[in-house]
Amino acid sequence: MKNVMDVLEERGFIKQTVYGEELRKKLENESLTFYVGFDPTADSLHIGHYIPIMAMAWMQRYGHRPIALFGGGTGMIGDPSGRSDMRQMMPRETIDHNIACFKKQMSRFIDFDGDKGAIIANNADWLLNLNYIEFLRDIGVYFSVNKMLTAECFKQRMEKGLTFFEFNYMLMQGYDFLYLNQKYGCSLEVGGDDQWSNMLAGVDLIRRKEQKDAFCLTCTLLLNSEGKKMGKTQKGALWLDENKCSVYDFYQYFRNVEDCKVAECMRLLTFMDMDEIAELTKYNDERMNAAKERLAYEVTKLVHGEEKAEEARKQAKAAFGGNAEDMPSYEASKTDGLLDILVGVGAAKSKGEARRLIEGGGVSIDDRKATLDDMALPAEIVEKGTFILHKGKKMHINVTLK
Numbered sequence: 001m002k003n004v005m006d007v008l009e010e011r012g013f014i015k016q017t018v019y020g021e022e023l024r025k026k027l028e029n030e031s032l033t034f035y036v037g038f039d040p041t042a043d044s045l046h047i048g049h050y051i052p053i054m055a056m057a058w059m060q061r062y063g064h065r066p067i068a069l070f071g072g073g074t075g076m077i078g079d080p081s082g083r084s085d086m087r088q089m090m091p092r093e094t095i096d097h098n099i100a101c102f103k104k105q106m107s108r109f110i111d112f113d114g115d116k117g118a119i120i121a122n123n124a125d126w127l128l129n130l131n132y133i134e135f136l137r138d139i140g141v142y143f144s145v146n147k148m149l150t151a152e153c154f155k156q157r158m159e160k161g162l163t164f165f166e167f168n169y170m171l172m173q174g175y176d177f178l179y180l181n182q183k184y185g186c187s188l189e190v191g192g193d194d195q196w197s198n199m200l201a202g203v204d205l206i207r208r209k210e211q212k213d214a215f216c217l218t219c220t221l222l223l224n225s226e227g228k229k230m231g232k233t234q235k236g237a238l239w240l241d242e243n244k245c246s247v248y249d250f251y252q253y254f255r256n257v258e259d260c261k262v263a264e265c266m267r268l269l270t271f272m273d274m275d276e277i278a279e280l281t282k283y284n285d286e287r288m289n290a291a292k293e294r295l296a297y298e299v300t301k302l303v304h305g306e307e308k309a310e311e312a313r314k315q316a317k318a319a320f321g322g323n324a325e326d327m328p329s330y331e332a333s334k335t336d337g338l339l340d341i342l343v344g345v346g347a348a349k350s351k352g353e354a355r356r357l358i359e360g361g362g363v364s365i366d367d368r369k370a371t372l373d374d375m376a377l378p379a380e381i382v383e384k385g386t387f388i389l390h391k392g393k394k395m396h397i398n399v400t401l402k
Contacts, residue, residue, distance in 0.1 A: 004062035034188035035067035040098035044241035047231035073127030151197035177202030251312035364390035
């Protein structure tokens, strides 16, 4: 069997490691326990969590045991990494609710059952009851303030002011690693590249205090061709909860990724075979559409299940392939104007809102954007007696004129 590190490297997961060759040998010869941390700042995972979760899934497939660590304690402080302002502090009840949502979503990727199943941990269990003096004496002595101030995660905050409250975050995350090492024999932390400084602090703490092996590995970020983070829709973040981002919108996001990013997304976000990925993405023409459809289907299936992925694929084909039979239908009069129809199908609450939708480019008739000139339906549409009405990417109605 391949070393999982080779798999992660081949698929493009690994951004940085520390003690990399030593880690490679450990993964080759031992079953390691490793952890990935999640701060429960919302009630749903989003696409930014997806790559570390897939890394967890691959490592579990190769015999290593994951710990999903939820930051019930650190979530009360907030991670300053990548921030120019202070995060809002959340009450315990909100954090507990968010953790429950995370667990449910992660179960689609990670096996939590049996003796070898993933472990669920919440750092509130040990952080909230720490004795401050003992913590400073036993843990604080291993952290150099001078070194901490050079960490990338603090640099953006130094100009505007970094509170001591937030300054403790690195110590808390380092202590998490130490605690998991002592309780579960955890020797590897996996996370996003923006966590590099915090992760190194944990590795250093274990190696100095416990005199044990400890490692960290960061995952690459999913970026578009302009170097910006992928995962934003017109409505905001690409959430894994269908109540925050519909299954159809989720599917369409990946159906519409840039051609140059399809192969990378397949490697990072699916379990597809590498040879199949290479075969599907070798083209530079319209044949890439088939690869995009496959990508969208595979990612949606992993996140939302096969049934909903099939439904989203069917809706997309109906909307953009002209298969009107699979769309919701609406019967209108040939004398109705476009504003009347938009209100009638529920796309707008009033004619004023319908007009604004058209002006904003949010309405299409068949395969072209509607304009205010279409408020009285074009003669060719009336004569044809049917058309497909699109509101954004989510609503597609087969309209029949009587």
